[in-house]
Every structure is written in structure tokens, then in C-alpha cells.
Amino acid sequence: MRRLAAALLAGAVAVLACTAASAAPADEKGDDDSIRSQEYWLDEYGITKAWETTQGKGVKIAVIDTGVGHAPELDPAVVGGTDVSGAGTSDGRTPVGTLDANHGSWVASLAAARNHGDKEAMIGVAPKADILSISIGFPDASPPVPFTEQVVKAMHWAVDHGAKVINLSFTTNTLDWDESWDDAFLYAYQHDVVVVVAAGNRGSGTGVVGAPATIPGVLTVAGVTPDEKASRDASTQGITIGVSAPSERLLGVSADGEVVFWEGTSGAAPIVSGIVALVRAAHPNLDAENVIERVTKTARRAPGMTQVPSSLYGYGLVDAAAAVADTVPLVSGNSPTHQLEEWIRLYRRAPVQASQSPAPTEKAVEVPPLPRADRVSTPVSPLLPDRDRVLYGSIPLMAVTVPAILVLLGVTVAARRLRSARPPGASRRKNL
Known part of the structure; x- marks a missing residue:
């Protein structure tokens, strides 16, 4: 069995929720050192119970990140990919960057790592869902394509290649976002895609949620500790938070196949993306609005949580079994598309479209001529007679x-x- 590695990962810039990993000696892992036994979220968050209904087969999760590497748990899951950074390879499988090279692999493994025959190997939340690997470059990679442009291209590519869930495990640490993202996210919403976004980490300088977690219609995920309390370093707060999921002592498969410990809402987000894939597989006729409704309204309250929604937990701790199996009334009228369109209407000053210009009249209006102006007399001195x-x-x-x-x-x-x-x-x- 491969050795577990340990890492405490805090967050980067346009900004990832983690950084690097370091190996931990085998004698530091305790008596039960199996990888599968370390995935406490599988049982505690209703995921293994939800597997009795579905494991996410047929649902594509687009991981827009640093690229999903090659590993036994990842290769069978990845069904397509691309690079939008200008620094990766055309299949999106070559890690982009140095500090963040493994980030995309860790994210993908939490969402949909495959059981490849080793019962003790890591397994994802939706182990039969498919992964689209879309590699983007963060500042450490010095990508030739601007970051905002990368996100736009990645969103469009994901939608065009059949993604029903898009995972974004990064933040910009600013509430606002480039206007080009309006159309990119609308494109996803209009094609019935659920966009799951990490809330960001205090440990990386994110005091409150920033874009894309502030974009109307996304499902923003905060992070909690193994004892279900809001994480001090591996989470943040904000009114846009939808649900919470584990963000500490997480596992991830690196690009080279090594399994590591890491932390951050970068990991909480793909746990929720995997649960969204389970819901979409179990309820294929539900639109994105009602999928999000199921995930948020079946969440359970965190210990000490007194307000719903909460700026720390959103609607509470995500519950995969309840989201898949509970009866949740259908909703309409507040779809992600509607939310973002209303925001654009209220806060963006869009140019007037040609169709909005007044139509010309059929007949020219005749305007009567103005009276002739009085002749201007030459001024003379008041002392001279006239x-x-x-x-x-x-x-x-x-x-x-x-x-x-x-x-x-x-x-x-x-x-x-x-x-x-x-x-x-x-x-x-x-x-x-």
C-alpha cells in the first residue's frame, strides 16, 4: 500500500485553497493506516448511504483547475479535457504551475476518484461520475493567457462538452468580477449546469467570500473541521454561502499517484460537486435550480448553528443521503439564470441594443418656418440725432x-x- 503524505494547505492567489504536500513517516499515521479509513466524510455526510441509490454514473463534472494528472484512481474517471492557459497540454492532463501543480488532481480525486480494485485505495464522492479536466494557470505558472479570459474559455468548453457540474476551487479575494464572466456564467446556467465554488480560506487571506463565490446562482461551499465546526483557517464567511462540507484533514491523489492530506475549501467544494453529481444521476429530470434546492434544503444544522442561512455554514452541513432520497418540493422562478440576469439588469450599465432604438416615423413631420429675425441696426452714439x-x-x-x-x-x-x-x-x- 502506498504511503500517506501529510500537508496543511492554506490557499494561494486568484487564489487556490491549498499549496503543497510533504511526506509523513508511516509510524505517524496511527494503528489504522488504510487510506479508505481516513475518508471520514463518506459515512458522516451520508455519502455511502447515497451510494445505495446512485454513484453518479453518466454525470460529467468539469474540474477547472491546474489539470488532472495520471493516477490509477484518476485515469478511468477522466473522459476529456483541454488547456485554456497556454501553458499546459491539449488534453488538460499536464499539471500547470509549480506550487499548485497537484491541486487539480486533489480536487478531482475528492469528487470522483475510481475504485480500481484496491478496496483500501481512495475513492471519490461520485465514483462513477466522469471528469472533464480543464487546465488553467494561476500566477505561479505565469500563463500567457489572462486569468479572466481563461475562466471564460473554460466555462464555455465545459458546457459545450456536456458538463452538468462545474467545480471552481479558487477565489479572487474581491467581491467584484470582470464583466466577461457575466456571459460565461450565464452560458452555463442557460445550459442547466450547476456551478460549485469554494468560499475561500482565512489562512490564505480571504476574510469574506470573493468572486466567483459572489456571482449570483453559484453554489458556494464553506468548510468545517472533522468535529463539524466552522474552520478558522480552512474556510471563511459570507452571505452567499450555500452549504458547508469538510475542509480539514482531507485526502487527495497527487498527479504522480501519491495520496496526501490537505485542507481548504478547495476540498470542500469537490465533495459537494460529487454530491451534486449523485443528485443529478438520481433525479435526471431536475433542473439546476431544483438540484441546488435539494442540496441546500436537506442540509443539517451544524452544532451551535442558530440561524438559517448562516454566514458561516449557509444552510448547514451537506447531507448526501437526504439530498438524494428525501422529498423536496419543486421550486421555480429563482433559477441561477434568473438571479444573474436580474443582477446584471440592476448593476450593469449595458449599452442600448439596436432593437431598443425608437423606430423612425412613416412620414416626415413638417415644421413651420420660424419668423424672420429683426434686422440688426448699427449702433450709434446717443449724442447724435437720428x-x-x-x-x-x-x-x-x-x-x-x-x-x-x-x-x-x-x-x-x-x-x-x-x-x-x-x-x-x-x-x-x-x-x-
């Missing part, structure tokens, strides 16, 4: 003034003549 001043000022003034002067002169002359006509000494006699 026609209007002479006609309406000077002439009337003269017509009144000249006769008045003549009358006054006549009165004056008449008064002088009367004085001169009195007899000499008349005034003197009157006064004696």
Missing part, C-alpha cells in the same frame, strides 16, 4: 416750445405798452 429722435422728439418739442415763447413775448410787449400809456404823476396822486 430719424426717430428728430421725428418723435425734436419736432414735437419745437411745436410746443416756439408758440409758448411767442405768447410770452406778446404778453411782455403788451404789459410794457400799458405802462407807458398811463398819465404822468397818476401813481403819485393815488398815494397822497
Whole structure:
């Protein structure tokens, strides 16, 4: 039997939820050192019980990550792949990057590692589901294609090649996202794909969930410890969290086939992706909205959880058996497509489409001509006479003034003549 390796993996940048692994001596594993016995989530989260109904056969899970390597548990599961980073190989099977090279293999093994005959070998949550390996490059790989563009290409390729579940075990540590992701995620939703996203880890600097976990319609997964408490380092918090799953002391098959311990919501997400595959296989007629409804509404409360949904646990701890077998009323009207379309309508300022432009009228509207403008006169000095001043000022003034002067002169002359006509000494006699 291969040796178990141990790693405590915290998170990277546009940002993975884990980093590297280191070997652990066999005597550190305890008395029960079988690999299968370390997968505590299989029994505790209802997965082995759900296997009585389905193991996910016929459902494709697209793992958009650093590439799924070649290992006995992984080779039978991978049915196709591609590289969108410009740094990998065309089949998506060559690990991209250095620090994160094994990340995609660990994620894929949790979701759908195959039982290849060794009963003690690692097995995935949906061991009969198929894997699409789509390799992308994170900053340590220095990929020639921008990261946002890689995600867009990967989403489209996954949908076009039949994925019914897409797993994204990374975060950008920012609430917002590039507008090109709107169309990419809408494309997935419109083709009835469930997109499962890791919430991110405090240990890697993610205080609250960031994109793509903030994109409306995704199923965001937080992480808990083996005793079902919110992980301090291998999880985060936020109002978009849907459910919680184990994120500590996880197992993963590396690209070279070695099995390691690791932690982070990068591992919690593929556990939920595997459960989504089980639900889709058991209920092939359910659309994405009702698949998510089953997974969230059948989750059980975590210890001490008082509010549903919770910013730490979402709707609670995922329960595969209940999600597959319980009776859950159908819902409609809040599909992932509708959620994202409404968000775009409210918060994106999209350009007006040609069809929204007003239609031209059938007949041209005749507008009456404007009246002619008054002629602009040349300004003159107010001290100089002009026609209007002479006609309406000077002439009337003269017509009144000249006769008045003549009358006054006549009165004056008449008064002088009367004085001169009195007899000499008349005034003197009157006064004696």
C-alpha cells in the first residue's frame, strides 16, 4: 500500500485553497493506516448511504483547475479535457504551475476518484461520475493567457462538452468580477449546469467570500473541521454561502499517484460537486435550480448553528443521503439564470441594443418656418440725432416750445405798452 503524505494547505492567489504536500513517516499515521479509513466524510455526510441509490454514473463534472494528472484512481474517471492557459497540454492532463501543480488532481480525486480494485485505495464522492479536466494557470505558472479570459474559455468548453457540474476551487479575494464572466456564467446556467465554488480560506487571506463565490446562482461551499465546526483557517464567511462540507484533514491523489492530506475549501467544494453529481444521476429530470434546492434544503444544522442561512455554514452541513432520497418540493422562478440576469439588469450599465432604438416615423413631420429675425441696426452714439429722435422728439418739442415763447413775448410787449400809456404823476396822486 502506498504511503500517506501529510500537508496543511492554506490557499494561494486568484487564489487556490491549498499549496503543497510533504511526506509523513508511516509510524505517524496511527494503528489504522488504510487510506479508505481516513475518508471520514463518506459515512458522516451520508455519502455511502447515497451510494445505495446512485454513484453518479453518466454525470460529467468539469474540474477547472491546474489539470488532472495520471493516477490509477484518476485515469478511468477522466473522459476529456483541454488547456485554456497556454501553458499546459491539449488534453488538460499536464499539471500547470509549480506550487499548485497537484491541486487539480486533489480536487478531482475528492469528487470522483475510481475504485480500481484496491478496496483500501481512495475513492471519490461520485465514483462513477466522469471528469472533464480543464487546465488553467494561476500566477505561479505565469500563463500567457489572462486569468479572466481563461475562466471564460473554460466555462464555455465545459458546457459545450456536456458538463452538468462545474467545480471552481479558487477565489479572487474581491467581491467584484470582470464583466466577461457575466456571459460565461450565464452560458452555463442557460445550459442547466450547476456551478460549485469554494468560499475561500482565512489562512490564505480571504476574510469574506470573493468572486466567483459572489456571482449570483453559484453554489458556494464553506468548510468545517472533522468535529463539524466552522474552520478558522480552512474556510471563511459570507452571505452567499450555500452549504458547508469538510475542509480539514482531507485526502487527495497527487498527479504522480501519491495520496496526501490537505485542507481548504478547495476540498470542500469537490465533495459537494460529487454530491451534486449523485443528485443529478438520481433525479435526471431536475433542473439546476431544483438540484441546488435539494442540496441546500436537506442540509443539517451544524452544532451551535442558530440561524438559517448562516454566514458561516449557509444552510448547514451537506447531507448526501437526504439530498438524494428525501422529498423536496419543486421550486421555480429563482433559477441561477434568473438571479444573474436580474443582477446584471440592476448593476450593469449595458449599452442600448439596436432593437431598443425608437423606430423612425412613416412620414416626415413638417415644421413651420420660424419668423424672420429683426434686422440688426448699427449702433450709434446717443449724442447724435437720428430719424426717430428728430421725428418723435425734436419736432414735437419745437411745436410746443416756439408758440409758448411767442405768447410770452406778446404778453411782455403788451404789459410794457400799458405802462407807458398811463398819465404822468397818476401813481403819485393815488398815494397822497
